[in-house]
Amino acid sequence: MTLSYGTPLSRRFPSLTQQLPLISTAVVCALLYAIGSICYSGFFDASTFSEFFAGNAVLGVAAVGLTFVILSGGIDLSVGSMVGFVSILAGMMVERWHWSPALAVPAVLAMGCAFGLLAGVLIHVFELAPFLVTLAGMFVLRGLALTIAPDEGRITLNHEFFVWPTTHAIMMGHARIRLIGIFFVFIAVIAALALRYTRFGRNVYALGGNEQSALLMGLPVGRTKIAIYAISGFCSALAGIVACVDMGAGEPSAAMGLELDAIAAVVIGGTLLTGGVGTVLGTILGVLILGIIQTGLTLDGRLISWWTKIVVGALLLLFITLQKLLTKATARA
């Protein structure tokens, strides 16, 4: 069920069944947070909480872009490689070729946009499978990143543009809130507003709900679809800049496997993989859940990255199964 132009206002607020994925996500998030707070001292703390956002800002910004794609029923596997490519490209531009960040940042963002646009055209105009096009994109971008990287592999970023956001922070009491965390929330709010209140946003939902119907309703399906992939490219390029700031370096192998975490965050956040249902708020909660798991496992003293992978995989499975059951229940009702 998607919101259409003609629905009366009372129907515009999704029913409880439709909100169930989001509600269950919120419940899981709260539960995990409660468990963490009980088990580990220092977990229930403003700075730890803000770190859930700042520590996952790269993932979050990329996941926001991916939300658009998954809402439309597509998929983008190239986000992680885009982060790596942008981080090394921006690093090379500023540190080696001495471009001003005022020029380099718009340039890499435009590159990300153009790359997404190309993927969108291949997917829409030539009807290639989204996963295949973006999987190829993942290879091309990672290969390009490793090709343009200098021999020593990474570039340390000393320019004021990249250093400033890490040396400055907002203090709330004793809690230090990093700027990249705020940036992630800022981007997410813009995306949420765009999805909820613009014509484009409603087109995205309509496209994901049923492409055929959207076409018959006279919605600009092609333009919307291509724009969606461009937005995803833009957001992952933006995430690449955030990664530059976060790591203080341009690194071609940054964000390996980020696409999977991003998909997990979006899906755990209640966005239906078949498209049409979902929110950016859910994606934020999804990122938060991943952050809580990561922090919990770290505080546990066994900094074991493989447990994170297994738990993320299990959660992903849990939520898609839940989605499946819900969709079936809704279809029967």
Added chain:
Amino acid sequence: MSTTIEPAPLPLVKTARPERWRLLWPLAALALIVLFNLIVTPRFLSIEIKDGRLYGITIDIVRRGSQVILLAIGMTLVIATGGVDLSVGAVMAVSGAATATLVVEHHWSPAPAIGVGLVLSLLAGAWNGILVALLQLQPIVATLVLMVSGRGIAQLITTGQIITFENPTLVFLGSGSIWGLPFAVVLALATLAAVGLLVRKTAAGLFIESVGNNPTAARFAGVNERLVKVMAYTVSGLCAGLAGLVAAGEIKGADANKVGLYYELDAILAVVIGGTALAGGRFMLVGSVIGALIIQAVTTSILTGGLKPELTQVVKGIVVIGVCLLYSTKFRRAVMAPFGRRRA
């Protein structure tokens, strides 16, 4: 004078090209790459025998390509059912990790350890199949679960370390040779023969094609669609397990992080180049093997050509898009439009 009733040609089977021509394009591409290499490196095709083993660039290509060939065989069946298996790289890591850990840490003899590795990969494949067929999850997502957590499980088995071994049996899997041929190649050929017999000499192949073409019609025709899908994913898991053992034997160690990383795209690419449609339906096992050889030949050409090895990824990505565009009817029409009313 006896009158024979000629069977009417089946009107339903309307192939664009005669069956035997379907391998033409992949073969032509392979020939082109070989020709190009012959011009650049004249000793490209020369093969010599040292200590009863065959040596040469082509042998090297076939040996290195054997892992992707193994993956592509399983992937062909999965793609033919209209699905895709993204977890093959992770399953490779799991089987290699399990076998190496059992041999090195628990002092098992190699044969049962290899058995455990293969059973694990079989279970992994069956798990994918159950998610896709019984829970009816989208294949990309269902196999994504194992792609994410599979590497975690492999790391859990090796406790995050790279397990190195000297066990001759395990090393043999990766770098041994039988009758002068690398063992990995023999294994890949044997797998091709076994799966080929399974799908072409039994009805299994027909079932797979029918499920891929039209699952609803297949179900109404009495094909157990779910069983067919589970079988396809299980074969894919087993093939990935074999490839994982070869990979571990080749580097004499199990590296849960790196083994089979990004091999899923290579396998998908091989299948697509080989002429199997991504949408499911007709499939070509031999085509996929040729596709895998093309990929490896391109990779080797880039490396021997002195280009940066990282460029191979870029080339592979562009090639996969190019091949898909060639198969896309829309693209053909758009390209052919200026040439008048030719049938594209």
